[in-house]
Amino acid sequence: MRRLLFLNGIKAFEAAARSGSFAAAGAELNVSAAAVSRMVHLLEERLGVALFERKANRLVTTAAGRAYQNGLTPIFDALASLTAQVTAPSSVRVLTIGVGPTFAMKWLIPRLADFRKQEPDIDVRITTGGAAVPFGEDWSCGIKLGDGEWPGLIAEPLFAADLLPVCTPRLAGALKRPGDLKGPTLLRVAHSPDDWPSWLEAAGTARITARGPEFEFYGQALQAAVDGLGIAMGIRPYIDDDLAAGRLVAPFALSVPKGMRWYLVYRGFSTAQRDFAAFRRWIVRAAAEPATRRKGLRHAG
Structure with a gap:
């Protein structure tokens, strides 16, 4: 059986890692930066792995975070493409x-x-x-x-x-x-x-x-x-x-x-x-x- 952990947290992490900030991820997902930060923190707790190093003015992905984001971004891109294909008029x-x-x-x-x-x-x-x-x-x-x-x-x-x-x-x-x-x-x-x-x-x-x-x-x-x-x-x-x-x-x-x-x-x-x-x-x-x-x-x- 497929085991998917906390999809909202995964989506929040991928957006933050790709954009480089919780604020930019929040704007993309239409939630606050604080909400993105909380979801990412909960995801890290559930995975038992640190995904970000929190710097003073920026986010830096850990080695695990980089590997996770490199795998997630193509998946989300594929999902967006598939959705566009399914919803587009057949002509x-x-x-x-x-x-x-x-x-x-x-x-x-x-x-x-x-x-x-x-x-x-x-x-x-x-x-x-x-x-x-x-x-x-x-x-x-x-x-x-x-x-x-x-x-x-x-x-x-x-x-x-x-x-x-x-x-x-x-x-x-x-x-x-x-x-x-x-x-x-x-x-x-x-x-x-x-x-x-x-x-x-x-x-x-x-x-x-x-x-x-x-x-x-x-x-x-x-x-x-x-x-x-x-x-x-x-x-x-x-x-x-x-x-x-x-x-x-x-x-x-x-x-x-x-x-x-x-x-x-x-x-x-x-x-x-x-x-x-x-x-x-x-x-x-x-x-x-x-x-x-x-x-x-x-x-x-």
Whole structure:
């Protein structure tokens, strides 16, 4: 027989551990901070285990508390998702995908027509944010660049993230070797300051320093490169379509691993949801297809 201890206390603890305070948990659960504190204290007494260290201005979970919260949060997420599925009208099928703005514009959106052709009844919703945006509670899945380590989530690799300079064919005509690159023409991305130094060092031209215009996102820098403003550091798979269309070319053969990969990120219980399962099958297949024909790629020398 299933033995569940004090569900209100468990819910209060999980909210407090996730939010970091009794007050925030109380606001979420629509009770007072004092009520949350009492329920957590009763839970600790019943379990015979301390879940929090009470500091002067903050809560710190104990080792047992961290382990408990890491297990509870996915359970509550799964319960919320299941409830939403059961109560939603049968005609409504929504898939919310969290991605960065450049990935959305440069890879996902141009390919969504293919997914919609296969799954016309699924309402795809895209929510964008920067690389540091946490996994949203309402996301069906996310596509993130990183090391594959996101606690509580499954990370399935999709693409390598290789770096190589790209520019218009006109600018490429003056680039015979990496030493021809000039710092003021090298377009930079603010959140990835190591891209140019990594590539230039691998090319044996570490003396060159990127000093060109700086942009917030890769997509902005790549658009500036298309417009002839300078040479952008391209990252795959952002650049594949631009290379195939001839909007950009890669003047040098050298590509350098960024040290991260692109991952499809999701909660474990999502695999049982048919809409996510359909999207997962599609994107894994799309990511495994050969890179778009690189007619814009020409080798140095």
